Every structure is written in C-alpha cells, then in structure tokens.
Amino acid sequence: MHPVTGRRGTRGSVLMLMPAAVLIVLLLGAIAVDSAIVYLRQRQAYNVAFDAANDAAGAGFDLEIARQEGAIVYDPDRVVDLARQAVDAAGVEDLRLVDARPDGDGVVVTVAVTVQHLFVQVFGDPASDVLTVDARAGAEVRRP
Numbered sequence: 001m002h003p004v005t006g007r008r009g010t011r012g013s014v015l016m017l018m019p020a021a022v023l024i025v026l027l028l029g030a031i032a033v034d035s036a037i038v039y040l041r042q043r044q045a046y047n048v049a050f051d052a053a054n055d056a057a058g059a060g061f062d063l064e065i066a067r068q069e070g071a072i073v074y075d076p077d078r079v080v081d082l083a084r085q086a087v088d089a090a091g092v093e094d095l096r097l098v099d100a101r102p103d104g105d106g107v108v109v110t111v112a113v114t115v116q117h118l119f120v121q122v123f124g125d126p127a128s129d130v131l132t133v134d135a136r137a138g139a140e141v142r143r144p
Contacts, residue, residue: 030119038115038133044092045113045135052086053139054108056100058108061141072141074102083109097136106140 054073055117061072094114100109112134122131 011128034117034119037118038131041115042133042135044112045095045110046134046137047134048090048092048095049109049111049137050139051090052083052100052111053107053137056080056084056109057107057139057141060102072105074107076102079107083094083107087111101140103138103141106138108136108138110136110138 018133020142056079058080061074065071065073079102080100084097087097088093092113096112098110098112099108100110112132114132116130
C-alpha cells in the first residue's frame with residue numbers, strides 16, 4: 001500500500017502484458033509471411049501461364065491457312081504441346097499445366113501450383129498447410 005494514498009501502486013503491471021503483445025506480433029508476422037509466400041507463388045504461376053499463352057498463340061496456328069486465307073486457325077494439339085513445353089521450361093517446382101486451348105482468336109492457358117505454408121504448420125491445422133493456386137492467362141495474335 002502506498003503510504004500517502006492508501007492503495008497499491010500499478011508500477012510493473014505493463015510487464016505482464018508484454019508476453020501477450022510479443023505473441024500477437026509474432027502471430028501477425030507469421031500470417032504476413034505466409035500470405036506473401038502465397039502471393040508470390042501465384043504471381044509466378046501467372047507469369048508462366050502468360051508466357052505459355054504467348055508461345056502457344058504465336059506458334060500454335062496453321063501458318064499456311066494464315067498466309068492463304070488470312071485467318072488464324074489454331075491446332076488444339078499443337079497449342080497444348082507448346083504450352084506444356086513452356087511450362088516445363090519455366091522450371092517452377094510443383095507447377096503443372098491444367099488446360100491450354102484455343103479460344104476465339106487467341107489461346108487460354110491455365111496452370112496450377114502447390115503452395116506450402118511456412119508458419120501455418122506450427123498451429124497444427126494440416127488441412128491448411130498446403131493449398132493449390134490456379135493462374136489463367138490469355139494471348140492472341142493480332143493481324144497487322
């Protein structure tokens with residue numbers, strides 16, 4: 001008890017809150033890092049899908065028909081092969097081609113990448129440890 005006021009002092013009570021504050025800051029930091037990992041892998045997958053779509057759109061059409069008739073006609077098998085080659089050449093771990101198909105005057109490519117969280121594993125939810133992120137991009141050949 002304080003001799004003048006007759007009540008206990010509150011000095012040092014903030015020290016009891018510091019462990020909780022540090023835990024909250026660490027938790028928020030872990031969430032931020034895991035979110036950044038997912039975002040960067042998604043951007044990486046989109047970039048590969050975009051490159052694969054450009055490759056497939058630029059080389060997946062029948063050149064003879066384009067020269068003779070002026071029309072862009074895609075060969076679906078060639079589009080898939082070119083997209084698969086571009087995805088494989090990217091060398092991104094756990095990235096796979098989901099779909100590659102002609103779409104009107106262009107090509108649409110969809111890829112998927114598996115992302116493993118870094119810190120969510122610590123919290124013990126195995127279902128949240130790994131997720132699959134899809135990325136889709138399209139490209140077309142423009143006539144001059």
